[in-house]
Amino acid sequence: MKCRKCGDTAVLELRRHNAAFCAPDFLEFFRNQVREAIRKYRMFTSDEPILVAVSGGKDSLALWDVLIGEGYRTTGLYLDLGIFDYSVESRAKCEAFAAAHGVPLLVRRVEEEVGAPVPVIKSVTRRPPCSGCGLSKRYLMNRVALDEGLPVVATGHNLDDEAATLFGSVMHWQMDALPRQSPALPSTHPKLVRRVKPLYRLSERETAAYAFLRKIDYIVEECPFAVGATSIAHKETLNRLEDASPGAKHNFLFGFLEKARPAFERAEAVELHECARCGQVTTGTLCAFCKLADQVKRSI
Numbered sequence: 001m002k003c004r005k006c007g008d009t010a011v012l013e014l015r016r017h018n019a020a021f022c023a024p025d026f027l028e029f030f031r032n033q034v035r036e037a038i039r040k041y042r043m044f045t046s047d048e049p050i051l052v053a054v055s056g057g058k059d060s061l062a063l064w065d066v067l068i069g070e071g072y073r074t075t076g077l078y079l080d081l082g083i084f085d086y087s088v089e090s091r092a093k094c095e096a097f098a099a100a101h102g103v104p105l106l107v108r109r110v111e112e113e114v115g116a117p118v119p120v121i122k123s124v125t126r127r128p129p130c131s132g133c134g135l136s137k138r139y140l141m142n143r144v145a146l147d148e149g150l151p152v153v154a155t156g157h158n159l160d161d162e163a164a165t166l167f168g169s170v171m172h173w174q175m176d177a178l179p180r181q182s183p184a185l186p187s188t189h190p191k192l193v194r195r196v197k198p199l200y201r202l203s204e205r206e207t208a209a210y211a212f213l214r215k216i217d218y219i220v221e222e223c224p225f226a227v228g229a230t231s232i233a234h235k236e237t238l239n240r241l242e243d244a245s246p247g248a249k250h251n252f253l254f255g256f257l258e259k260a261r262p263a264f265e266r267a268e269a270v271e272l273h274e275c276a277r278c279g280q281v282t283t284g285t286l287c288a289f290c291k292l293a294d295q296v297k298r299s300i
């Protein structure tokens with residue numbers, strides 16, 4: 001197998017691109033995909049500071065690595081979910097990465113912000129752990145970005161994540177989720193920062209290869225609550241399709257973004273208010289985060 005670019009021995013074959021690359025040319029291919037994502041969706045300009053949400057996993061640390069390499073001004077944000085050893089270890093990976101690269105890392109603890117860590121929120125709400133966890137993460141990313149004066153939050157979602165989310169939304173025809181499925185969500189209120197996913201063009205296998213070749217020390221274990229999550233079942237289904245037909249995931253996601261998404265965009269925008277308690281954006285009187293914090297407070 002030869003590198004498509006230079007003819008050297010290839011280390012990685014990318015069937016969906018019908019190509020193989022040597023290590024340096026793969027790294028360049030990877031960075032080019034990130035550059036293309038940033039350019040195509042005008043995610044941020046070269047002088048805008050960026051909050052990079054990092055979990056300690058391969059995707060978010062690979063993203064941070066590329067953005068630092070490209071010369072962007074970045075601040076990392078690690079949200080400590082309080083999920084046993086997983087959180088202890090993943091926080092250590094983020095701190096080590098930040099120290100090695102000389103970049104700032106902010107840490108916020110869900111236990112402090114909501115009143116209890118994710119495993120307790122799960123029992124209090126009697127809902128799947130990812131529900132309270134996801135809500136808290138989205139809320140805190142936005143609030144920290146606002147507090148720090150950073151106009152945009154970048155997350156490490158990759159092509160597999162995005163295709164699996166889209167698959168789930170289509171399976172249940174979640175009409176409110178479909179228009180929000182995008183590599184870049186604009187700010188629709190002064191208290192909402194932009195959210196972008198610069199890795200949406202790269203597969204999980206590709207981010208793993210990038211992290212390996214760049215010698216990034218990341219947490220390999222998944223969150224213990226990820227086991228049995230429907231998103232994992234969706235990923236497995238899509239992987240089987242991908243095996244049978246390379247490029248299936250890419251076509252599914254990119255086809256949606258280019259051809260179908262505009263049709264799902266709601267004609268009238270929902271009216272946004274500021275939460276009576278915390279001032280963050282909500283469609284009601286109290287935001288979902290404050291309601292969750294109340295529920296936690298009442299039951300512990």
Ligand code: Q46
Binds near residue numbers: 130224225226
């Ligand atoms: S951290 Fe939180 Fe994920 Fe764990 S509880 Fe679910 S949402 S799986 S990315």
Ligand code: ZN
Binds near residue numbers: 275278279280290291
């Ligand atoms: Zn609130």
